[in-house]
Amino acid sequence: GSVMEKVLQRRSLRMRNMQRGWQESPDGNKMLEFRKSLPAFKEKERLLQAIARNQVVVISGETGCGKTTQLPQYILESEIESGRGAFCSIICTQPRRISALAVAERVATERGEPLGDSVGYKVRLEGVKGKNTHLLFCTSGILLRRLLSDRNLDGITHVFVDEIHERGMNEDFLLIVLKDLLPRRPDLRLILMSATLNAELFSSYFGGAPMIHIPGFTYPVRENFLEDVLEITGYKLTSFNQIDDYGQEKMWKTQKQLAPRKKKNQITALVEDAVEKSNFENYSPRARDSLACWAPDCIGFNLIEAVLCHICRKERPGAVLVFMTGWEDISCLRDQLKAHPLLGDPNRVLVLTCHGSMATSEQKLIFEKPPQNVRKIVLATNMAEASITINDVVFVVDCGKAKETTYDALNNTPCLLPSWISQASARQRRGRAGRVQPGECYHLYPRCVYEAFAEYQLPELLRTPLNSLCLQIKSLQVGSIAEFLSSALQPPESLAVQNAIQFLKMIGALDENENLTHLGKFLAILPVDPKLGKMLIMGTIFRCFDPVLTIVAGLSVRDPFLLPQDKKDLAGTAKSRFSAKDYSDHMALVRAYEGWKDAEREGSAYEYCWRNFLSAQTLQAIHSLRKQFIFILKDAGLLDADTAINNKLSYNQSLVRAVICSGLYPGISSVVNRETSMSFKTMDDGQVFLYANSVNARYQTIPYPWLVFSEKVKVNTVFIRDSTGVSDSIVILFGSALDCGDMAGHLKMLGGYIEFFMDPTLADCYIKLKEELDILLQK
Numbered sequence: 051g052s053v054m055e056k057v058l059q060r061r062s063l064r065m066r067n068m069q070r071g072w073q074e075s076p077d078g079n080k081m082l083e084f085r086k087s088l089p090a091f092k093e094k095e096r097l098l099q100a101i102a103r104n105q106v107v108v109i110s111g112e113t114g115c116g117k118t119t120q121l122p123q124y125i126l127e128s129e130i131e132s133g134r135g136a137f138c139s140i141i142c143t144q145p146r147r148i149s150a151l152a153v154a155e156r157v158a159t160e161r162g163e164p165l166g167d168s169v170g171y172k173v174r175l176e177g178v179k180g181k182n183t184h185l186l187f188c189t190s191g192i193l194l195r196r197l198l199s200d201r202n203l204d205g206i207t208h209v210f211v212d213e214i215h216e217r218g219m220n221e222d223f224l225l226i227v228l229k230d231l232l233p234r235r236p237d238l239r240l241i242l243m244s245a246t247l248n249a250e251l252f253s254s255y256f257g258g259a260p261m262i263h264i265p266g267f268t269y270p271v272r273e274n275f276l277e278d279v280l281e282i283t284g285y286k287l288t289s290f291n292q293i294d295d296y297g298q299e300k301m302w303k304t305q306k307q308l309a310p311r312k313k314k315n316q317i318t319a320l321v322e323d324a325v326e327k328s329n330f331e332n333y334s335p336r337a338r339d340s341l342a343c344w345a346p347d348c349i350g351f352n353l354i355e356a357v358l359c360h361i362c363r364k365e366r367p368g369a370v371l372v373f374m375t376g377w378e379d380i381s382c383l384r385d386q387l388k389a390h391p392l393l394g395d396p397n398r399v400l401v402l403t404c405h406g407s408m409a410t411s412e413q414k415l416i417f418e419k420p421p422q423n424v425r426k427i428v429l430a431t432n433m434a435e436a437s438i439t440i441n442d443v444v445f446v447v448d449c450g451k452a453k454e455t456t457y458d459a460l461n462n463t464p465c466l467l468p469s470w471i472s473q474a475s476a477r478q479r480r481g482r483a484g485r486v487q488p489g490e491c492y493h494l495y496p497r498c499v500y501e502a503f504a505e506y507q508l509p510e511l512l513r514t515p516l517n518s519l520c521l522q523i524k525s526l527q528v529g530s531i532a533e534f535l536s537s538a539l540q541p542p543e544s545l546a547v548q549n550a551i552q553f554l555k556m557i558g559a560l561d562e563n564e565n566l567t568h569l570g571k572f573l574a575i576l577p578v579d580p581k582l583g584k585m586l587i588m589g590t591i592f593r594c595f596d597p598v599l600t601i602v603a604g605l606s607v608r609d610p611f612l613l614p615q616d617k618k619d620l621a622g623t624a625k626s627r628f629s630a631k632d633y634s635d636h637m638a639l640v641r642a643y644e645g646w647k648d649a650e651r652e653g654s655a656y657e658y659c660w661r662n663f664l665s666a667q668t669l670q671a672i673h674s675l676r677k678q679f680i681f682i683l684k685d686a687g688l689l690d691a692d693t694a695i696n697n698k699l700s701y702n703q704s705l706v707r708a709v710i711c712s713g714l715y716p717g718i719s720s721v722v723n724r725e726t727s728m729s730f731k732t733m734d735d736g737q738v739f740l741y742a743n744s745v746n747a748r749y750q751t752i753p754y755p756w757l758v759f760s761e762k763v764k765v766n767t768v769f770i771r772d773s774t775g776v777s778d779s780i781v782i783l784f785g786s787a788l789d790c791g792d793m794a795g796h797l798k799m800l801g802g803y804i805e806f807f808m809d810p811t812l813a814d815c816y817i818k819l820k821e822e823l824d825i826l827l828q829k
């Protein structure tokens with residue numbers, strides 16, 4: 051005890067000397083001056099006092115006022131200054147990985163230190179953190195995971211939950227857990243930070259916690275709606291004649307009287323109706339859906355191009371931030387701009403992208419100053435709305451849509467559709483233009499459409515399947531799932547909760563009494579969707595771990611097969627080359643990954659990716675995720691240290707198919723081969739379609755009675771992504787006993803396998819079992 055105390059005291063003194071040294075140095079002094087100019091600084095004393103006196107404080111302030119980078123730092127500095135630096139441990143959560151890294155780096159710079167000294171970060175797969183780290187930025191998911199094994203957050207003194215106004219699922223979940231924890235840890239401080247003014251909601255959730263607002267200074271931003279944009283740019287919507295028809299005020303007036311949810315669908319319906327009428331046959335439903343603009347056809351991109359041209363030709367210097375729906379649109383537009391005489395000229399325009407799946411090295415570029423006389427244009431998803439601040443933005447182009455996941459509880463189907471943003475988001479986007487000087491915002495939708503937007507977005511907890519969440523709740527040992535969730539800020543529908551519980555029972559993670567099974571406990575540890583976790587575990591049990599590892603990593607990162615809009619056919623052909631009559635997207639993924647590893651060894655990875663329409667970045671991410679999984683599985687005792695990893699796909703294909711099936715079940719559809727066509731039906735008798743880029747979509751017939759699939763998504767109609775053909779015997783043994791109807795017995799069997807594996811005395815039985823299975827599977 052007291053020895054430790056002395057060590058910490060000595061370290062605290064050292065921290066104080068370092069801090070003072072830096073602040074007195076010329077560079078440190080300059081930095082301090084900058085920090086003092088931020089609006090948060092004026093509230094510093096008030097904030098520190100409120101935090102000292104109250105267990106929970108809610109802080110609001112506009113984006114850029116210094117919440118994230120300053121407030122946790124104020125705590126750290128004041129602890130260091132009072133000689134207690136080494137005794138404090140501050141955690142600040144971020145909804146996204148990219149912001150966790152960006153703010154940690156910024157704070158380390160402000161403190162004149164390398165990352166990993168007193169300031170660190172941790173996100174899934176990556177992190178920098180040392181034994182002297184006392185301020186840690188992490189994703190909210192990371193903190194939740196920590197709470198699984200450390201229920202009281204022992205040793206943590208302050209927790210900041212940032213960006214709570216976004217109402218992300220993890221943040222809402224964290225708040226329930228922390229609320230429950232506070233009475234057990236009276237010394238723990240909880241600080242909630244929000245970019246909008248709706249702090250009352252959170253304050254009353256925590257029994258009237260004090261609220262502090264940081265008045266921010268932003269420059270005025272002029273707002274232009276579509277009608278103004280058309281005038282400014284002289285752009286003509288010639289191919290879209292119906293604009294006057296539905297652009298009229300009176301149509302929207304009736305919309306305003308509808309409930310917000312309905313209203314949103316109505317807007318889309320109206321716009322779609324107008325599009326239908328104008329007869330854009332050339333565009334596939336998918337292309338239309340994924341387009342960013344309110345007029346879902348290529349007008350969207352051309353209009354953006356026209357606006358960007360206008361800015362580059364006519365406007366004052368300053369960076370441009372373009373809000374789009376997702377990575378597909380962003381890369382499409384980027385390619386289109388490359389061909390433009392002005393916007394594609396690297397001496398005049400620098401086009402950068404900013405989205406959730408970008409590599410961390412790429413992320414840094416967007417914060418940097420462009421060379422002189424070069425205009426920076428950042429194409430971003432709604433990630434740049436609040437959690438990321440690009441300092442020099444003067445112009446904002448807002449397409450008015452964001453890709454939103456919703457969940458149809460009735461049909462138990464997740465949907466991923468670009469949908470209209472809320473008024474709050476539109477305001478937030480506009481505000482990004484007024485950070486350094488008066489700005490300009492171009493909303494690419496009519497004002498009347500803006501007025502019909504919902505006020506706020508629906509919390510994520512109410513629009514996502516709850517499978518993973520319910521599993522985590524169970525492993526927190528907080529009692530009944532339904533009861534726990536009913537104490538959320540806005541509880542989800544009970545049907546959604548029931549669906550999740552039923553799913554967890556079906557895959558064997560919960561028993562009939564809703565208790566975690568042996569399998570469930572492992573699934574809760576793995577940082578992936580429960581069904582993928584199950585696939586991993588089955589892969590270790592059946593000794594075909596290596597290909598399964600790649601599949602699970604691929605499914606939990608994203609698809610490495612690229613699908614450029616203009617080269618869909620070539621890309622599809624390239625992908626099918628990896629299929630070799632496997633009738634499996636999952637195995638194509640494995641082959642693509644293994645090919646990439648070989649190409650890397652030969653130094654030809656770049657050409658390999660280019661030739662095969664593969665994303666090197668995604669393959670790299672899959673590669674690191676594989677390593678991470680191996681580490682976690684070994685740590686959990688599921689993989690013995692010397693298990694041969696190199697049991698390649700050729701080892702036993704049927705076994706790999708079986709393991710894929712065991713994970714993805716009940717994601718399964720029957721294959722109905724007719725003379726001219728194939729059709730697919732899911733278990734609940736729903737008709738589904740194959741994704742265009744699936745290797746199975748290229749065959750006339752599929753010689754398997756079943757396709758197991760990773761995911762079904764509703765985009766107009768219900769599509770199934772990555773699928774693999776499986777035989778009846780696999781479905782009976784590894785899916786469920788479709789014909790025997792003996793689900794419970796089947797699940798017991800799976801549980802039994804795990805017991806086998808964990809108990810070395812049963813190894814002989816296991817080997818016999820495996821032999822029997824092998825014979826069965828190869829018949």
Ligand code: ADP
Nearest residue numbers: 112113114115116117118119120156417439441
């Ligand atoms: P908030 O969390 O309130 O939105 P931040 O703490 O993220 O604000 O940022 C405060 C200020 O710090 C910003 O307005 C910006 O001027 C500056 N800043 C933040 N991140 C960086 C960075 N990576 N590089 C340079 N300046 C930054």
Ligand code: MG
Nearest residue numbers: 117118436437
């Ligand atoms: Mg912030």
